[in-house]
Structures are given as structure tokens and as C-alpha cells.
Amino acid sequence: MAASMRLLVRRAIRLSHKNITLTAAGAAARSDCCRGSLVCRCFSDEAEDRSTHFGFETVPETEKAKRVYKVFENVAQKYDIMNDAMSLGIHRMWKDTLLHVMHPQPGAQLLDVAGGTGDISFRFLDYIRSQEERQKRRVARSSQTPSWRDISNNYSTQDEPRESRAVVCDINKEMLKVGKQKADSLGVSAGLSWVVGDAEELPFDDDQFDIYTIAFGIRNVTHIDQALQEALRVLKPGGRFMCLEFSKVNNPILSRIYDAYSFQMIPVIGEVIAGDWKSYQYLVESIRKFPNQEEFKGMIEDAGFYCVKYYNLTGGVVALHSGFKL
């Protein structure tokens, strides 16, 4: 509740700034002072119809979110099959790498934004489960000849360790529906919740989660800086921000092969498997529009994260960015 109030206040201040510059520009035009020209310059930046990119197209900002929604509504049913076909299964390795770098411990609370069909959350719960089993085995092995410390620790197991939880948050209901169906068919339900929400305005209180992940989702967000600020807000102090996203390939040969594959093959695969050329054309174009590794690292640092670093996967096709809220 406090979070949404703060957001509303921030929005109101932004809007009032717009109004001030609008009226000031009007007065300046009439009075012709040089201060007015300065205001006029920032007025043009604050124009109502700001535009952004939708793939290689330019669209008004208000329209981008709607169009992205439509894209994912259309591809939701075939999303997982298409991922396997397009990346030849490599996307599984990327997501596994994310989990290994994350190395979550039992009791961790995960927020998986743009989690859609739940790939990250399922892996998270599996990882936690295997960690718990490993811990139990360690305890069982060592309790053959318990030391005095172990005996005293056993007395303090009155307080149950917190259960790990994964919250899958996505703006698109179709994707969440597919994810829920997957969870039901896998028989996974404990510790998993599905929430509809916008990455730029998360429906959660401050300081809630240990880990925030956004895998292959942040390039679809209209205001990436807002999403990063929201990530900072909902993470606990000491919490970790992790982002998997397509990025710049630096090797020139690999880059040409990658471009040829992206623009020649991927829309064709989209048409043949999903019957939707345009959505996959958008996908490969939106990858080209996303900032490169260093730029994105700068954006994460600007949002207030510390110890930001990135790992290049598959030669830079995918980058894993990580930062901490301290």
C-alpha cells in the first residue's frame, strides 16, 4: 500500500512538472526571454506523444505496451516449443546457468518477473529441493556421531526454517495460463504463486524478496529504468537482482552468423510452427534495439544497485547481469 502511494506521488510530481513546463513555455513564447527558450527545449522533450521503438518501428509509448501484450497473447500456446526450436534447446542451458549463478539456499523468496510460462520458477524450486536434500543427507551423515554442537542445534529446531517461495509475475494473462497448466501437468504447486502485474509498477510491498529475476522480459518493457527502480524497491537489503537477456555479440564472424540466422530463419520458424511471422520478426528486432552489456550495466548501477557485473553466455548472444541491493 505504501508502495503504490509512493508511486502515485511520484507520478503526480512528474505530471505537475509537465504542466509547469507547459504553462512556462506558453508564457516564454509570449515574453521572448532566453530563460523561456531553455524551458521550451525541455518542453519539447516532455511532449505528450513521446515515441519509442517497437522492433524497428517507431510507435507512441502508450501503444508499445498494448502491442507487446498482443504479441505474447498470440505466441503463448506455442511459446515453449518455439523457444526450443529457435535456440535449438540452448535456452535451457542459459536458464540453468542463471540458477547456478544464483545458487539459492532453502528459505529464499524469489520474484520471477515476466516469468510467463514459469521456466525460471520451476528450476528454482527444483534447485531448492535438491539443496534441501543435500543438507538433509549432510545432517544424516554427521549425526552418526553427533558433536555437542549438533546436539545443542537440535534443541533449537523449534523455529521451522522458512519455506522457499517463488512468485511468478507477468503482465500477460495468457502466458500465466500456460504456465499454470504446465505446473499442473508437472504436479508442482507447493511454494508457487501466479500474479498478474506490470514490471513498471509491481503489486508488492517494499523489501519483500531475496531474489528478483527477469529472464528475456526486460527488453519488452517500455520504461526499463522504472522496472529497475521497482526491482530495487521490492528487494530486501542484501537482495540480488538477476537479469537474463539477449545482448550484443562482439565476435564479428559469430555476429554475422547470428544476424543471418535471426533474420532469415527465426520468422520462418515462427510462421511454420506458430503461424505467426510478425511476432517473431518483432522478437529479433527488439533484440537489436536493446542496449549492450556495458550500457545495461550502467543502467542497473544508475538504478541504485551495487556490485553489478555481467556474464556473457554463448559468445554474447545472452548476457546475465547481476546486482545487489545494499
Next chain:
Amino acid sequence: MWLRIQRLNQWRFVLTSKVCVPQLHTSSTEPASSSCDGLYPGHIHTTPIQKALLAVGSGVAALRDPYRHDMVAVLGEATGHFALINLRDKMKNDPEGYTILTERPRIRLSTIDVANMASLPEGSFGREYIRFLDDNHVTPDSRADVKFVDDEELAYVMLRYREVHDLMHTLLGMPTNMLGEVAVKWFEAAQTGLPMCAFGAVLGPLRLNASRLQTLVTSLGPWALRNGLRARFVLNIFYERRWEQSLEDLRQELNIEPPPVILSAANKTST
């Protein structure tokens, strides 16, 4: 009047779309397909490599699941360039075909008067067409749009072929089950020479059971081929002006024999 409005709208679009020049031969990093609508609504630019990949991919997809009409459509568009040129020329050289090319009629539920056609006398072409739509539970609006043909007029020829397909079923008296579709494909392959029809004609029988395959090989197939070769070119008929004409009369005019075997639409579920 309605057709005229439609035609005006189409021409207006063609004029405006020609202003935004599509870049067909850009570098692989910046294809222009998203920046403007192409030569006609729904047009997507494709390089020759992409067309080849589409042909292979859609062929495999259509073979695995013949009910994926969109894949059959894409196969036709990706492989049909030269055949379409041939068809367009045939239409241009015939007075009725030329009228169709200039007037650009569309067969959709919004352009045909279903109630009027259903009230036509029995045995008339329009009445039989409506009966065909009802018996087989199909609608003319389920045709996929043309996307990958790189010429606006050829795209219309392809679209006309697609929309006339149901009328072929009516003329030949074939239902929309697998056997009926294969028979119509043999007829269309002989008539149009489209590679997609040829593939369908050759590979479609693979999915038929033994008795139907026998029917196809012994009576339906030869009949369809024979009629395809000797009939008047089917795209040159302005069907929308012939709804009142009797079906028998139309068959005679087009030089098509009635079917040797009466297939019922009830055989739809089992191939």
C-alpha cells in the same frame, strides 16, 4: 455498388502503398518488412532463402497435419511464382478473366448474399454452393490471407484461386474429406500447374486407407485428371454472376463431366 466500393478501396490502398517503397534487398540486419505494409495488406517481404525455408517447413508441417490449411497456403505462395505468372496471363487473355482481374471480386460472407442464394431454385449453382457450405460445415471466410507473394496482382490471382477452391468442390461434387480434397487437388493440378497442387496430389493419397485409395486410383483420379486437362480454365469464370445458372448447365459450359462416384459429406471424420 459494394464491389465498386471495395475496388476503390483496394486501388486507393495500392496507390498509397506504392508510395512507401519496400526495400527488398537490404542487408540482413535491417529488413524493412516492419516499417511499411508492403505491396498489399498483409504482405511480408521475404528473401529467396526465406522462401525456400518456408517451402520446406510448410511442406513438412502440412504433411504431418493436413488440416493446417495455413501451411498449405504458405507452401503454395512460396513455390507458386512462375505458375502464378502463367495463370495471370491466362486470365488477361480471356475477356471474362480480364474482367475479374480489373474488378477484383472477393468471395466472403460479407460479399455474397447467402439468404438470397439459399432461396434460388434447386440445382442452381448458387443453391448447390450454399448446400455444400452447410453440409461440410465450412465458410468462405476461413481462407488464409496471401502473405508471401511479391507482386500485388499475382497476390490477387492466388487469393482468387483460394477463394474459388470451394466452388471447385461444388462443381466437381466432392466433399471436404481427404478423398474429396485429393480429387479436387488432382483437378486443380492439371488446371493450374501450381506446385502446391502437385505436391498435394502426389502426397495426399499417402494418407488414404486402402479402399479409398482404390476408388481414387480406379475412378476418381482419372476422372479428375481428364476433366482438369480438358475443362475450360476455372479462374476465368465470373462465378458471382452465375449463381442463378443451373449447375448442370455450368458443368457443360466448362466441359466438366459429373462425378463417377457420389461421395457423401458424412465421411468427413474417417480418412
